[in-house]
Amino acid sequence: MSVESPVTLDRKRIQELIRREEEQLNARTPASGRLFRRANAVLSAGVASSYQLRDPWPIYLERGAGPKVWDVDGNEMWDFHNGFGSMVQGHAHPAIGRAIADRYGLGTHFAAPTEDAVVVAEDLARRWGLPTWRYTNSGSEATMDAIRIARAYTGRDTVMKIFGSYHGHHDTVMVSIGVEYDKIGDREDLASLPYGAGIPQAVVDLTIPVPFNDAGAMERRIARLDAEGRKPACVIMEAAMMNLGVVLPEPGYLEEVRDITRRHGVVLIFDEVKTGLAIAAGGATEKFGVTADLITLAKSLGGGVPTGAIGGTEEVFSVVADGSVFQVGTYNGNPLGMAAARANLHEVLTPEAYEHLDHLNDRILAGCEQVIRRHSLPGYAVGIGAKGCVTFAPTRVIDYETFKAHQDKDLTELAWLFNMNRGIFMTPGREEEWTLSVSHTDEAVDAYVAVFDEMAAELTA
Numbered sequence: 001m002s003v004e005s006p007v008t009l010d011r012k013r014i015q016e017l018i019r020r021e022e023e024q025l026n027a028r029t030p031a032s033g034r035l036f037r038r039a040n041a042v043l044s045a046g047v048a049s050s051y052q053l054r055d056p057w058p059i060y061l062e063r064g065a066g067p068k069v070w071d072v073d074g075n076e077m078w079d080f081h082n083g084f085g086s087m088v089q090g091h092a093h094p095a096i097g098r099a100i101a102d103r104y105g106l107g108t109h110f111a112a113p114t115e116d117a118v119v120v121a122e123d124l125a126r127r128w129g130l131p132t133w134r135y136t137n138s139g140s141e142a143t144m145d146a147i148r149i150a151r152a153y154t155g156r157d158t159v160m161k162i163f164g165s166y167h168g169h170h171d172t173v174m175v176s177i178g179v180e181y182d183k184i185g186d187r188e189d190l191a192s193l194p195y196g197a198g199i200p201q202a203v204v205d206l207t208i209p210v211p212f213n214d215a216g217a218m219e220r221r222i223a224r225l226d227a228e229g230r231k232p233a234c235v236i237m238e239a240a241m242m243n244l245g246v247v248l249p250e251p252g253y254l255e256e257v258r259d260i261t262r263r264h265g266v267v268l269i270f271d272e273v274k275t276g277l278a279i280a281a282g283g284a285t286e287k288f289g290v291t292a293d294l295i296t297l298a299k300s301l302g303g304g305v306p307t308g309a310i311g312g313t314e315e316v317f318s319v320v321a322d323g324s325v326f327q328v329g330t331y332n333g334n335p336l337g338m339a340a341a342r343a344n345l346h347e348v349l350t351p352e353a354y355e356h357l358d359h360l361n362d363r364i365l366a367g368c369e370q371v372i373r374r375h376s377l378p379g380y381a382v383g384i385g386a387k388g389c390v391t392f393a394p395t396r397v398i399d400y401e402t403f404k405a406h407q408d409k410d411l412t413e414l415a416w417l418f419n420m421n422r423g424i425f426m427t428p429g430r431e432e433e434w435t436l437s438v439s440h441t442d443e444a445v446d447a448y449v450a451v452f453d454e455m456a457a458e459l460t461a
């Protein structure tokens with residue numbers, strides 16, 4: 001739902017508010033500023049990962065408990081960032097804490113299989129309806145290995161992905177993510193563009209992007225690549241895009257993709273690193289009722305301990321089982337991560353947990369929609385399971401092209417600053433969304449809506 005005829009916002013006023021809020025945030029976070037100066041001496045650009053960067057300094061956190069986090073200046077905030085969507089359990093959940101403490105006393109790493117790895121795979125197999133599993137330590141490792149499995153299974157090199165989708169930081173998928181609108185190329189022939197430096201052109205050329213929510217464009221591109229002798233090994237995609245805010249699949253789209261990939265003998269990989277365990281017990285696969293050949297998990301699997309997984313059919317996994325593909329890693333199935341994942345799956349992410357997350361998300365989405373309508377803002381609230389966002393755009397975003405053409409960068413920046421100054425910890429960057437946790441309450445989501453209302457009132461005053 002969005003507003004029929006939104007107000008025209010005063011761009012000068014938005015800039016003034018951004019400046020005011022920036023000054024306020026800097027004044028509230030002097031200890032982060034000091035830590036940044038110290039960090040700069042030993043950490044490149046002062047952070048552990050470039051996704052943690054922010055001008056003039058990142059907000060350094062000290063601790064988290066349940067739905068809240070505290071920064072090094074002592075500012076208390078409701079956490080809607082939740083570790084880029086990893087902490088659907090909330091911080092320091094006692095069941096996961098117990099599992100980690102118990103496991104520590106028994107030893108934390110052997111690089112030999114343990115029972116927990118079997119128990120976790122049994123649970124995941126039930127949730128996803130996919131029989132075969134392997135572990136990794138991150139989402140990037142999961143998508144990297146899933147693509148290798150698909151390449152080995154089909155004997156092909158080309159990889160198809162959705163333009164604008166993020167699947168981790170290995171070379172094959174660091175292609176056609178965030179680029180300028182005028183560079184993306186024609187819809188039928190979208191450009192393969194490296195995301196940052198250091199990615200070999202030869203690798204970039206192997207990855208072919210297509211638009212989201214356009215099964216026809218996907219099938220035509222597969223057919224053309226086939227005619228050129230470079231049919232894709234796989235299509236890797238999120239069933240609902242979670243890196244342009246939230247972009248849901250149009251009705252029928254995923255079913256068509258399933259049908260196209262099956263007919264062309266292309267392995268379908270649903271990257272569920274963000275959707276898996278966050279939008280339903282069985283992720284996007286359960287929510288949309290379409291099963292891929294391979295799925296990848298990470299973020300919310302290990303309850304804050306780095307853990308990832310790949311699930312798939314026996315048929316596609318046969319190349320791992322017969323030893324042709326080396327799906328390996330010293331820390332794969334690490335006992336600490338597996339103990340945390342077991343407690344997470346058995347004791348935390350229960351059917352009642354998903355009922356609670358659905359209730360909270362309905363409430364926050366409805367609250368944000370009411371604010372949008374009351375103030376006639378150009379935008380709409382969209383979400384699913386624990387995930388959602390307000391997209392500031394006069395029309396609905398359905399793919400990268402519409403995102404680039406319509407998303408209001410300034411408003412998104414202002415919303416982030418407004419939140420941070422009023423006790424709502426959110427992901428920096430315009431492409432992100434909120435993640436709720438099982439420890440969030442009505443009070444937490446109402447706080448989010450109240451801050452949004454305050455911003456809307458100031459914008460339209």
Ligand SMILES: Cc1ncc(COP(=O)(O)O)c(C=O)c1O
Pocket residue numbers: 084138139140141143166167168169238242243271272273274298299
């Ligand atoms: C959909 C998706 N796939 C893969 C990844 C990579 O996961 P990681 O950062 O754990 O390597 C991400 C990270 O944001 C993601 O959103």
